[in-house]
Amino acid sequence: MSDSNKQAIAHYRNNFLKEVEDHVEDGEWVRMCMQCGVCAGSCPFGPHWEHSPQKIFMMIRAGKREEVLSSDSMWMCTSCYNCIVRCPRKLPITHIMHGLAHYAHRLGIAPKGQPTREIARLFWVNLARTGRVNELKFSLAMYFKDGFVQGIKNALAMQGIGIGLMKARRLNPMELLGGHKCKDKDGIHKMIAKAREIEERKQKFV
Amino acid sequence: MKKRQYAFYPGCSSQKGASASNFATSIEVMCEKLGIQLNEIPDWNCCGASIGYGEGGLLPRLVINARNLALAEQHLPGQDMVSGCPACWLSTRETAEKLHESSDLLAGANEALKEAGLNFKGTVRARHIVEVLVEDVGFADMKAQVVKPLEGMKIAGYVGCQTNRPFGIAGESFENPQYLDKMIETVGAEPASGYEQKVTCCGGALAFSEPDKSQKQIRDIVESAYDHGAEMIVTPCQLCQANVEIYQSEINKKQGTKLAMPVVYYSQLMTVAYGGSLKQAGLNGHIIQPEKLKQIASRQK
Numbered sequence: 001m002s003d004s005n006k007q008a009i010a011h012y013r014n015n016f017l018k019e020v021e022d023h024v025e026d027g028e029w030v031r032m033c034m035q036c037g038v039c040a041g042s043c044p045f046g047p048h049w050e051h052s053p054q055k056i057f058m059m060i061r062a063g064k065r066e067e068v069l070s071s072d073s074m075w076m077c078t079s080c081y082n083c084i085v086r087c088p089r090k091l092p093i094t095h096i097m098h099g100l101a102h103y104a105h106r107l108g109i110a111p112k113g114q115p116t117r118e119i120a121r122l123f124w125v126n127l128a129r130t131g132r133v134n135e136l137k138f139s140l141a142m143y144f145k146d147g148f149v150q151g152i153k154n155a156l157a158m159q160g161i162g163i164g165l166m167k168a169r170r171l172n173p174m175e176l177l178g179g180h181k182c183k184d185k186d187g188i189h190k191m192i193a194k195a196r197e198i199e200e201r202k203q204k205f206v
Numbered sequence: 207m208k209k210r211q212y213a214f215y216p217g218c219s220s221q222k223g224a225s226a227s228n229f230a231t232s233i234e235v236m237c238e239k240l241g242i243q244l245n246e247i248p249d250w251n252c253c254g255a256s257i258g259y260g261e262g263g264l265l266p267r268l269v270i271n272a273r274n275l276a277l278a279e280q281h282l283p284g285q286d287m288v289s290g291c292p293a294c295w296l297s298t299r300e301t302a303e304k305l306h307e308s309s310d311l312l313a314g315a316n317e318a319l320k321e322a323g324l325n326f327k328g329t330v331r332a333r334h335i336v337e338v339l340v341e342d343v344g345f346a347d348m349k350a351q352v353v354k355p356l357e358g359m360k361i362a363g364y365v366g367c368q369t370n371r372p373f374g375i376a377g378e379s380f381e382n383p384q385y386l387d388k389m390i391e392t393v394g395a396e397p398a399s400g401y402e403q404k405v406t407c408c409g410g411a412l413a414f415s416e417p418d419k420s421q422k423q424i425r426d427i428v429e430s431a432y433d434h435g436a437e438m439i440v441t442p443c444q445l446c447q448a449n450v451e452i453y454q455s456e457i458n459k460k461q462g463t464k465l466a467m468p469v470v471y472y473s474q475l476m477t478v479a480y481g482g483s484l485k486q487a488g489l490n491g492h493i494i495q496p497e498k499l500k501q502i503a504s505r506q507k
Contacts, residue, residue: 079256081371082409115415120260172223187322
């Protein structure tokens, strides 16, 4: 178990709702849920997760910490914002789901190998490197995330699409050798590092 | 005519050789005809898109967006910041609103921005190009520029998610927004009425991580367009365009369907209707060829 997870458990004991309110983006909204289920019925990936937002909110209030943070339901969010605009209580549900996913990832208890968790990490690493996303390097990183052999298989399976995009000039093989970037990438690195430092400071369990 | 000035945030997918580079091409004639001047924000960076939350968390995500807002504020003062990409627009607008509402977050963002020699005062409005078209230009002026009406074309207006939710275009409903259908009418084509997949999610970034689940969405979006007699889908979203066009061949391979529905941007329709060439409309940037639109573009009047 990660140190931060141990500290969180020690600090909040059985009050998981308080932990969510203190540490999860827009977590203070969780107690406003009236369990109507509109979010559950509005999610495009509804058939694919175990816990709807409605269930997750009730589980938070019931103190089911482990089940919530290790759930892969939050990682099924496509950011379509259906739940936000339909919620009769105006809970920012999409943001709470993102916040929970990030919190579980930060504590190291999000499901291992969860594909969206993994591509979210690769995407951030890609954009933070130069300030701009390099679509080719990002695609290759995704193909090869489960090892070299699987990577070759994935790349071959998508070969037709890749060639089609190249012909349409929407994928440039030269991006592999550098590609688009921000001029002030050093400034961007320092800026992100500082933002992380401030976030760490706020997230301390004291 | 005095042009309207905007601070322009193109976004990563609109760069040369990137997945929506033909969108970037297609807005040039459209903006020229409508008196819109887009001034690119110098050295802009990625917005974090819709999966930036996973690793980025709250403040780092807000800060990368605040950098673009601060650059616009400093270099293009007094201009609204405009993006053509819904994810860029959503991230930027969300950041501007969160920093406006919380002095604590604004202080944190500015402490981090200082490392890049910047400061954000909070004076910039983040808008989408569609807002500029609908609110600043208006349908009448959009129509006035049409020289080649797209007569005889039936088009499914696929709005998707993030141009529509959570912010959307003022005065439109989240469930059945009308502006895209009106734009289709404005250029002389017929919108596929009753197209019930208008605001369905294409899977977004999860098209990469959850391909089967996303391809189910995409199949519904395309098949419904066929069911309503459309010969083409039009969308305002770069990721919708890419996902819905690119994965049709995968769906065909796996599920034995014969999907081949072209997917274009509203700006491509407008450029063709305004007399722009095939190349100016970015119509050479497709995997599934929008043949009829290409023919109209190649025709002399």
